[in-house]
Amino acid sequence: MHDISAETRPAAAQSYLTTHDAVAGLHRRDLLSTLKLLALQGVRQPLHSARHSLRLGQQLGKVLLGDTPFAIDPHDSRFQDPSWRLNPFYRRSLQAYLAWQSQLGAWVDGSNLEEGDRSRARFILSVLTDALAPSNTLLNPLVVKEVFNTGGMNLLNGLQHLYDDWLNNDGMPSQVSKHAFEVGRNLACTPGNVVFRNELLELxxxxxxxxxxxPRPLLIVPPQINKFYIFDLSPDKSFIQYALKNGLQVFAISWRNPDARHREWGLSTYVQAIEEASDACRAITGSKEVNLVGACAGGLTVAALQGHLQAKRQLRKVASCTYLVSLLDAQMDSPASLLVDEQTLESAKRRSYQRGVLDGRDMSRVFAWMRxxxxxxxxxxxxxLLGKQPPAFDILYWNNDNTxxxxxxxxxxxxxxxxxxxxHAGGLEVCGTPVDLHKVNVDSFTVAGINDHITPWPAVYRSMQLLGGQAQFVLSNSGHIQSILNPPGNPKATYFEGGTQSADPQAWQAQANRHAGSWWPQWLSWIQQRSGEAQATSTQLGNAQYPPMEEAPGTYVHVR
Incomplete structure (x- = not known):
């Protein structure tokens, strides 16, 4: 989805896209129409454009004389090299770039465009100005130094990497070394067995x-757009191992990577598959109830499952549900759904039905352009430019293991x-039954990320309020992935909890308690209270009805 290094910082100003845009997709028609609108706007407001051009000229004149009117963002890693501040040439080129960027933004903000058009214009211009940053050229001081250090070999290596990415990565720069990791060897290595399989999933x-x-099992439901092993990377990051070491019986779903033959698999199909997996968990453990954990789209799916069970009067099968960065309330605060309108949605539907699937690489590109x-x-x-290999980073490897x-x-x-x-009640129907989340009176634990630009935390907070039962909300100081992958021991980790329930997310945060450390221990205490009385450990996996099959991580996770 995105780089973890970016998630520990405040969201950048250009982060206008959300999960709505990622699922709907970005298309050339929408981008070109916004560029056309900007060109026409320059003609419609000539005095406005001339005024900002004059201001830009004045600022550039001051920059040439050595003035530095713009401060460098300390969080902007592009310009951390001292040359951007100390070398007269680099200092002037950076200040000229910042002046141009500033005036473009001011030109859009002061225009008479409608607010939606202004938001789209800001996004398009941020993409263009970021692309034309002086750091992206051969004159970058880091690149110049590398040319001298390697005798120019960095540029030859860079051309080789560019050619390889053009052939094998859809022209996008590779984010991770794909040779450093292997699922089942140094990722997803927690011992276990597949105990149930249907057409959609392995349990x-x-x-x-x-x-x-x-005694009460924990069933982890990952998002359908990602592979499950984000919950089981290295042992120190493994949510699954953390739960196991603290006495929980853990099951995890590994989704099959669908192809065009499976184009008719819809939300109801996935709800039915999870219900089968849940019944298998209960049969194997002998428990009448199961604790559910749903992440992102997996959280949406388990909410739909509970609505379905409630309509069938079988909600007693679920003891509790944990929602991790999950959107149930799809209303986004501005500037959500920036490039999404009805025509875009219908066009996206037609394309995926023609192909049979939405390729995960298409979503990855949109996520990349968020930052x-x-x-x-x-x-x-x-x-x-530097000719180096991308880093060997397990989270990025998972992120690029597209489905x-x-x-x-x-x-x-x-x-x-x-x-x-x-x-609203009955607005969604799954498996032939209407869903009313207010009647889902199951205790819930919801986690959101304060820097999450994919599922913004106010929308996750509102999603929690749709649920019946006792609800607990935790706001982590992280982004989308790090809100989940947040083990104890991180000195930078903090979270908010305990505020009075309010219709306004910001009012809740103002009253909430801020704690240092990971939210995992607090969740552990909460889930243990809903898991029954601890008893002697049984080492047997599966049972006669559900015998152990392949060793974890199974076979579906390897399907490309």
């Missing part, structure tokens, strides 16, 4: 890691973004 049961265990400096131009400089969405599920998600059906 993995993990071997216990504690002397006593709680282009961190996820595009950073690797452009590293891979092509696909079947066309029917893609269409269902687009309809949810368009109509926001979970916001």
């Amino acid at each position: 993995i049961q993990y071997k216990p890691m504690s002397e006593k265990q709680y 282009p400096n961190d996820l595009v131009w950073n690797y452009w400089i590293n891979n092509y 696909r969405l079947p066309a029917a599920l893609h269409g269902d998600l687009l309809d949810i973004f368009k109509y926001n059906p979970l916001n």
Whole structure:
């Protein structure tokens, strides 16, 4: 999805895109229409354009005389080299670039465009100005130094990397070394077995890691747009191992990577598959109830499952549900759904039905353009200008292990973004039953990320308020992935919790308590209270009805 280094900083000003845009996609027609609008605006407001051109000329004159009117953002890694401040040439070139960027922004802000058009214009211009930054050229002082240090070999290596990415990575700079990791060797290595398989998923049961265990099982439901092992990277980051070592019986779903043959798999298909997996968990453990954990789109799916069970009067099968950065209320605060309108949604549906799937690489490109400096131009400089290999980073490897969405599920998600059906009783129907989340009186634990630009935390907070039962909300100081992958021991980790429930997310945050450290221990205490009385550990995996099959991480995770 995106670089973890970017997630520990405040969201950049250009982060206008959300998960709505990623699922709907960015298309050349929308971008070109915004550029055309900007060109026409320059003609319609000639005095306004001339005034900003004059101001830019005045600022450039001052810059040439040695003035430095613009401060360098201390969080902007592009310009951290001292040459940008100390060398007269680089200082002037950077200040000229910042002046141009500033005046373009001021020109848009002062125009008479409608607010929606202004938001789109800001996004397009931020993409263009980021692309034309002086750091992205051969004159970057880091590149110049590397040319002298390597005798120009960095440029030859960069051309080789560029050619390889053009052939094998859809022309995007590679974010990670793909040879450093292998699923089952140094990722997703927690011992366990596949104990159930259907056409959509494999259910993995993990071997216990504690002397006593709680009888009620925990079922982890990952998003359909990613592979499950984000919950099981290295042992120190593994959410699964953390739960196992603290006495929980852990099961995880590994989704099959669909292809065009599976275009008719929709939300109801996935809900039915999870219900089968949940029944298998209960049968294997002998528990009447299961604790659910749903992440991102997986959280949306388990919410739909509970609505379905409630309509069938079978909600007693679920003891609790944990929602990790999950959107149930699809209404986004500005500037959400920046480039998404009805025509865009219908066009996206048609394309995915024609192809049978929405390719995960298409979504990855949109996610990358949410933070282009961190996820595009950073690797452009590293891979092509400096001629270096991309880093060996396990989270980025997972992030680039792309999957696909079947066309029917893609269409269902687009309809949810368009109509926001979970916001009212009966607005969504799954498996032939209407869903009313207010009647889902299951205790819930919701986690959001304060820097999350994919599922913004106010929308996640409103999603929590749609649920019945006792609800607990935690706001982590991280972004989308780090809000989940947040093990104890991180000295920079903090979170908010305990505020009085309010319709206004900001009012809740103002009253909430801020704690240092990870939210995992607080969640652990919460889930243990809903997992029954600890008892002697059983080392047996599966049972006669669900015998152990392949060892974890199974076979579906390897499907490309």
